[in-house]
Amino acid sequence: MSSASSQSKISRPHQRKGSSSDDKSRWDEVSVSTVVPKMRTTDLHAYFGQVEVLKGISLQIAEKQVTAVIGPSGCGKSTFVRCLNRMHEVIPGARATGQVLLDKQDIYQGDVDAVRVRRRVGMVFQKPNPFPTMSIRDNVLAGLRLNGERPEDPDAVVEKMLQRVALWDEVKDILGRAGTGLSGGQQQRLCIARSLALEPEVLLMDEPCSALDPIATARVEELIHELRKSYTIVIVTHNMQQAARVANFTAFFYLGKLIEHDRTDVIFTRPKEQRTEDYITGRFG
Amino acid sequence: MNRRHTDREYEGELESLRERVLLMGAHVEEVLALAMRAYVDRNVLLARGTIELDSTIDQLELEIDEAAIQILARRQPVASDLRFITTTLKLVTDLERMGDLGVNICERVAELGADRSESPQDPIPRIADVAQGMVHDALDAFVAGDAVKANQVIDRDKAVDAYYAQLYPELLPRMMSNPNVVFESTRLLSIGKSLERLADHATNIAEMVVYMVKGQDVRHSGQASHQ
Numbered sequence: 001m002s003s004a005s006s007q008s009k010i011s012r013p014h015q016r017k018g019s020s021s022d023d024k025s026r027w028d029e030v031s032v033s034t035v036v037p038k039m040r041t042t043d044l045h046a047y048f049g050q051v052e053v054l055k056g057i058s059l060q061i062a063e064k065q066v067t068a069v070i071g072p073s074g075c076g077k078s079t080f081v082r083c084l085n086r087m088h089e090v091i092p093g094a095r096a097t098g099q100v101l102l103d104k105q106d107i108y109q110g111d112v113d114a115v116r117v118r119r120r121v122g123m124v125f126q127k128p129n130p131f132p133t134m135s136i137r138d139n140v141l142a143g144l145r146l147n148g149e150r151p152e153d154p155d156a157v158v159e160k161m162l163q164r165v166a167l168w169d170e171v172k173d174i175l176g177r178a179g180t181g182l183s184g185g186q187q188q189r190l191c192i193a194r195s196l197a198l199e200p201e202v203l204l205m206d207e208p209c210s211a212l213d214p215i216a217t218a219r220v221e222e223l224i225h226e227l228r229k230s231y232t233i234v235i236v237t238h239n240m241q242q243a244a245r246v247a248n249f250t251a252f253f254y255l256g257k258l259i260e261h262d263r264t265d266v267i268f269t270r271p272k273e274q275r276t277e278d279y280i281t282g283r284f285g
Numbered sequence: 286m287n288r289r290h291t292d293r294e295y296e297g298e299l300e301s302l303r304e305r306v307l308l309m310g311a312h313v314e315e316v317l318a319l320a321m322r323a324y325v326d327r328n329v330l331l332a333r334g335t336i337e338l339d340s341t342i343d344q345l346e347l348e349i350d351e352a353a354i355q356i357l358a359r360r361q362p363v364a365s366d367l368r369f370i371t372t373t374l375k376l377v378t379d380l381e382r383m384g385d386l387g388v389n390i391c392e393r394v395a396e397l398g399a400d401r402s403e404s405p406q407d408p409i410p411r412i413a414d415v416a417q418g419m420v421h422d423a424l425d426a427f428v429a430g431d432a433v434k435a436n437q438v439i440d441r442d443k444a445v446d447a448y449y450a451q452l453y454p455e456l457l458p459r460m461m462s463n464p465n466v467v468f469e470s471t472r473l474l475s476i477g478k479s480l481e482r483l484a485d486h487a488t489n490i491a492e493m494v495v496y497m498v499k500g501q502d503v504r505h506s507g508q509a510s511h512q
Contacts, residue, residue: 241361268363270500280363282295283288 038063038232044098055256066233068247075253081204085121086114122200126207128187130179137175161193185216205235309345310424316387332391342384372497379486386479393472412448416480419487432498438491445484452477
């Protein structure tokens with residue numbers, strides 16, 4: 001985990017450390033097959049009742065990298081990320097088969113605690129969802145408290161997490177106000193801080209910017225660049241330019257299948273599969 | 286690029302851009318053909334008239350650049366579309382330079398005037414034949430998205446280089462033995478150099494076509510293999 005002091009202040013969205021020339025990792029000549037996987041799915045199938053929405057996904061999620069999952073509506077990308085922290089199974093009638101490894105542990109094995117998995121693999125949703133009755137401060141601590149934890153120094157946790165999502169300077173004087181009073185972009189960063197308070201290793205982001213304006217989107221993307229130094233990130237997005245901007249690797253899903261998974265620069269300049277090419281250039285449907 | 290975009294307006298913008306590149310290429314080929322006819326016939330009038338055509342090529346370069354920048358700004362093209370746009374932006378620079386080389390040839394023809402010396406064999410047409418063929422085939426490869434044809438163009442550049450390398454040794458003894466042909470021979474050397482550069486630009490276009498089609502950068506491949 002990175003310390004709070006190492007976090008950058010975000011004054012202007014275009015001053016992105018993640019896109020500077022000293023950031024070698026994004027453009028390294030690494031291939032999908034040589035990365036260190038933090039998570040790995042093997043022949044993952046997911047169902048809603050009788051309907052099979054994932055049809056045998058085998059994919060490696062690179063450690064401390066950003067992996068974007070793209071594809072048309074209904075391709076299974078959201079279901080896929082929900083399988084990565086056992087959120088899929090909470091829907092009545094939903095089930096999954098196959099293997100999902102977190103490090104070397106299969107998170108679907110009988111003795112694995114799903115709540116523990118969700119702590120290690122956190123999630124941020126499309127619509128910012130701070131708890132409406134809670135203050136900004138309590139929202140940051142909410143995840144910990146729901147897990148029965150009482151940190152020794154809660155104020156230090158609040159500051160550290162809000163620093164980590166570059167929200168501290170904006171809210172440090174209004175910590176007692178309702179989280180819902182913040183702008184959409186601030187609310188989303190607050191929700192990310194709430195997820196980070198549980199010290200996850202992997203962060204799943206399901207369309208985290210689709211409800212945000214371009215400036216707020218740029219701040220969240222800048223945050224993603226920062227967070228990937230400490231966390232493994234999987235982001236589902238309909239916005240292909242966003243995938244191109246933030247992701248090291250991109251996986252293209254279509255009709256429940258993984259069509260192509262490669263370095264983002266390869267996917268967006270010379271994809272190998274015709275279906276990927278057709279989708280990202282707008283020749284689909 | 287074999288399927289059409291869902292957005293027909295975008296498809297139309299790309300098609301229009303492609304057509305303008307082809308039009309520019311056709312004008313370049315016309316200038317080169319007229320320049321060589323003016324050279325062979327020693328037709329100063331034709332040479333001067335051909336120089337006038339270059340402004341059309343320059344205007345098309347500006348239009349194509351503008352259209353490509355608009356597509357980049359408004360469509361954020363990726364994959365094959367991105368490769369097509371970036372290829373187009375670079376290709377028009379080569380085409381514009383090729384037009385200028387045609388003008389250079391015409392200027393030398395105008396300097397030569399109608400007279401010509403008696404020489405055993407004129408080496409210029411054989412260089413022009415290969416260079417013009419390369420230009421034609423490079424543009425054909427661009428139109429058809431044909432990487433095989435583009436690679437064949439790249440291979441032919443060596444022949445032009447070899448012909449050009451022979452030019453000076455061929456002309457030098459003539460110049461030494463007859464000072465009256467020095468003026469003409471220096472113009473022939475200049476025309477030969479223009480044709481050699483023309484083949485280089487055709488090679489550049491062919492290399493870009495390989496990138497556009499296959500996503501593989503073959504420029505400087507000789508140097509890269511030695512690193």
